[in-house]
Amino acid sequence: REVNTASLCRIGQETVQDIVFRTMEIFQLLRNMQLPNGVTYHTSTHQDRLGKLQEHLRQLSVLFRKLRLVYDKCNENCAGLDPVPTEQLIPYIEEDGSKHDDRSANQIRYATEERREVLEVNKKLKLKNQQLKQIMDQLRNLIWEINSMLAVRN
Numbered sequence: 001r002e003v004n005t006a007s008l009c010r011i012g013q014e015t016v017q018d019i020v021f022r023t024m025e026i027f028q029l030l031r032n033m034q035l036p037n038g039v040t041y042h043t044s045t046h047q048d049r050l051g052k053l054q055e056h057l058r059q060l061s062v063l064f065r066k067l068r069l070v071y072d073k074c075n076e077n078c079a080g081l082d083p084v085p086t087e088q089l090i091p092y093i094e095e096d097g098s099k100h101d102d103r104s105a106n107q108i109r110y111a112t113e114e115r116r117e118v119l120e121v122n123k124k125l126k127l128k129n130q131q132l133k134q135i136m137d138q139l140r141n142l143i144w145e146i147n148s149m150l151a152v153r154n
Contacts, residue, residue, distance in 0.1 A: 005077045012070040015063055022060045029053050 003011075033049055 003073075005074055008070050008074050008077070012067060012074065015067045015070060019060065019063045019067065022056055022063065026053065026056045026060070029056065 029049060029052055033046075033053075
């Protein structure tokens with residue numbers, strides 16, 4: 001059956017994810033393996049880990065072959081296509097460049113003005129937050145003094 005290029009790309013993406021996952025597992029196995037530095041180690045455990053490592057490497061090799069097949073098939077499917085410049089893929093309503101530039105300049109001016117307003121509001125907000133903090137500190141001190149006076153009275 002014929003598979004379209006988009007499906008091939010999805011399969012290729014999944015294969016790359018599998019390759020990354022297998023590689024992470026290989027590094028995890030290697031990190032957990034104990035080096036034979038004169039310490040006695042169990043040969044059965046070592047053989048088991050070595051077998052797992054070899055299996056992961058075999059699966060990784062299979063995944064790379066699969067990825068190569070997908071890559072070759074995608075290139076084969078796209079070989080007859082003429083590359084289209086990116087500028088032609090972007091739809092323009094007006095072909096007149098001056099109108100487009102004027103509209104772009106207006107958008108930039110509007111965005112700059114909006115940014116200036118946001119910065120101004122942020123500055124006012126910081127000032128109000130400082131004032132609220134001062135009021136809260138004054139209230140905290142007042143409550144502390146009242147509690148101190150009540151404690152002295154009793």
